[in-house]
Amino acid sequence: MIITKNLQMSFGDHQVLKGIDQHIEKGEKVVVIGPSGSGKSTFLRCLNLLEEPTGGEIWFEGTKITDSKNDINKIRQKMGMVFQQFNLFPHKTVKENITLAPIKLGLMSQTEADKKAEELLERVGLPEKADEYPNMLSGGQKQRIAIARSLAMNPDVMLFDEPTSALDPEMVGEVLELMKELALDGMTMVVVTHEMGFAREVANRVLFIDEGVVKEENEPGEFFANPKDPRLVEFLSKVL
Amino acid sequence: MEKLREIYESFYNALIPEQRYLAYLDGLKMTLLISFFAVILGVIIGIVVATVRVSAKSSKNVILKILAKICSIYITVFRGTPLMVQLMIIYYMIFTSRNTNPIVVGAVCFGLNSGAYVAEIVRAGIESVDYGQMEAGRSLGFTGLQTMRYIILPQAVKNILPALGNEFIVLVKETSVISVIAINDLTKMAGFVGTRTFDPLPPYIIAACVYLVIVLILSKLLSIFERRLAKSDHN
Numbered sequence: 171m172i173i174t175k176n177l178q179m180s181f182g183d184h185q186v187l188k189g190i191d192q193h194i195e196k197g198e199k200v201v202v203i204g205p206s207g208s209g210k211s212t213f214l215r216c217l218n219l220l221e222e223p224t225g226g227e228i229w230f231e232g233t234k235i236t237d238s239k240n241d242i243n244k245i246r247q248k249m250g251m252v253f254q255q256f257n258l259f260p261h262k263t264v265k266e267n268i269t270l271a272p273i274k275l276g277l278m279s280q281t282e283a284d285k286k287a288e289e290l291l292e293r294v295g296l297p298e299k300a301d302e303y304p305n306m307l308s309g310g311q312k313q314r315i316a317i318a319r320s321l322a323m324n325p326d327v328m329l330f331d332e333p334t335s336a337l338d339p340e341m342v343g344e345v346l347e348l349m350k351e352l353a354l355d356g357m358t359m360v361v362v363t364h365e366m367g368f369a370r371e372v373a374n375r376v377l378f379i380d381e382g383v384v385k386e387e388n389e390p391g392e393f394f395a396n397p398k399d400p401r402l403v404e405f406l407s408k409v410l
Numbered sequence: 411m412e413k414l415r416e417i418y419e420s421f422y423n424a425l426i427p428e429q430r431y432l433a434y435l436d437g438l439k440m441t442l443l444i445s446f447f448a449v450i451l452g453v454i455i456g457i458v459v460a461t462v463r464v465s466a467k468s469s470k471n472v473i474l475k476i477l478a479k480i481c482s483i484y485i486t487v488f489r490g491t492p493l494m495v496q497l498m499i500i501y502y503m504i505f506t507s508r509n510t511n512p513i514v515v516g517a518v519c520f521g522l523n524s525g526a527y528v529a530e531i532v533r534a535g536i537e538s539v540d541y542g543q544m545e546a547g548r549s550l551g552f553t554g555l556q557t558m559r560y561i562i563l564p565q566a567v568k569n570i571l572p573a574l575g576n577e578f579i580v581l582v583k584e585t586s587v588i589s590v591i592a593i594n595d596l597t598k599m600a601g602f603v604g605t606r607t608f609d610p611l612p613p614y615i616i617a618a619c620v621y622l623v624i625v626l627i628l629s630k631l632l633s634i635f636e637r638r639l640a641k642s643d644h645n
Contacts, residue, residue, distance in 0.1 A: 218549060220545055220548065220549060243548075243551050243552065243553050244551065246548065246549055246550070246551045247550070247551035249549070250549075251546075251549035253542060253545065253546065255540075255542050257540075257542040257543060257545065257546035258546075259543065259546070259561055259565075260565065261564050261565050261568065261639075270550075270560060270561075271550040271551060271552065274552070274556065274560055275550075275551055275552070275556075303641075319550070320549075320550070323550060323551065
């Protein structure tokens, strides 16, 4: 579904990604871990061109999205993204946050979008918050709404950029729980996170990115039980 | 007592005989019309210029870069020269024909001038909105312009409303400058009444009161609007 070929990214002289080749299949749940500054978030943000790669190719559902001839806005409609800082629209109610894009992009009528929003709010467990504004919600609730907002576009893949890193510890659980449910429903997911428990439980494959390259990748059992790369061994010894 | 009576008579003379109050009303109408269209033109110019400048910063598009350069020259020129001089130049160079519509002259001149200030206010507003909002909008599939329109600008406007209100108030008062090119706005009409009664002070005081009332009404409207926009802030 997503293929990256020799993906490179530099900010000025600083090369953050030094050639990443990945093949993410439909329905796969890929968890990306790594120390801060390793390029893992940059890798994720390149996948929907929030960061424009300085080298290499990215393909999504058979379309080369790094080719400027292809309309990236159309492609992004199929790639949901969830941010560390939630980035809900503070001037819109919860329901409007969810319905804004489908309506304005002409994908749904107001009635359809409202119905979809109600379903999604039910699904993330916050139906009573429909008419409230985001700053009345807790961090965990905000992130669940942000996930609902992405789901409203019926994406084929969901990208999560450290979705629980800005949350109080007691709210991490509710967001991870929702992500697990999404995974069980068969959603293709790429998740950058520090939640090793989530990686172990949900991932089909775990990537360890360090110094701009994928140093190790494996299915989670083997990945955590028998890490081979010395940097990964060191990293795991610190975080587990 | 004698003094008070004198004052009363001079104001009476400035208002009532020959239906002089109608002169102020005509002038008021002209001032309001010019202000209204100038504000609209200024806001449109301001938003467009600010959007171009902000977008050009993070873009590699050459045309956008050139447009941004033009916009910044426009701002420099209109903020760097006196309004009165701008008015003269626009009036004598561009509207040379005798029967130009005074409202058009006024709206264009004050709109162009105000646009330069509004552009800087709007730019500050856009930059006050967290960049994550732009990323969230883009990740949903909005174009840069759509994100600007539906997500960034509504939040920016809320942040800059006090500054924008201030600019509108300044604009309404500055329209009085247009009396120098023989357009019959409120200030000019007050002047006419003064030459007619040989007593210029009362008409100008009346005009001053009228400006004050306009500004007070405008401030009130803006604060109501501000409160309405703030509804998403309450915790």
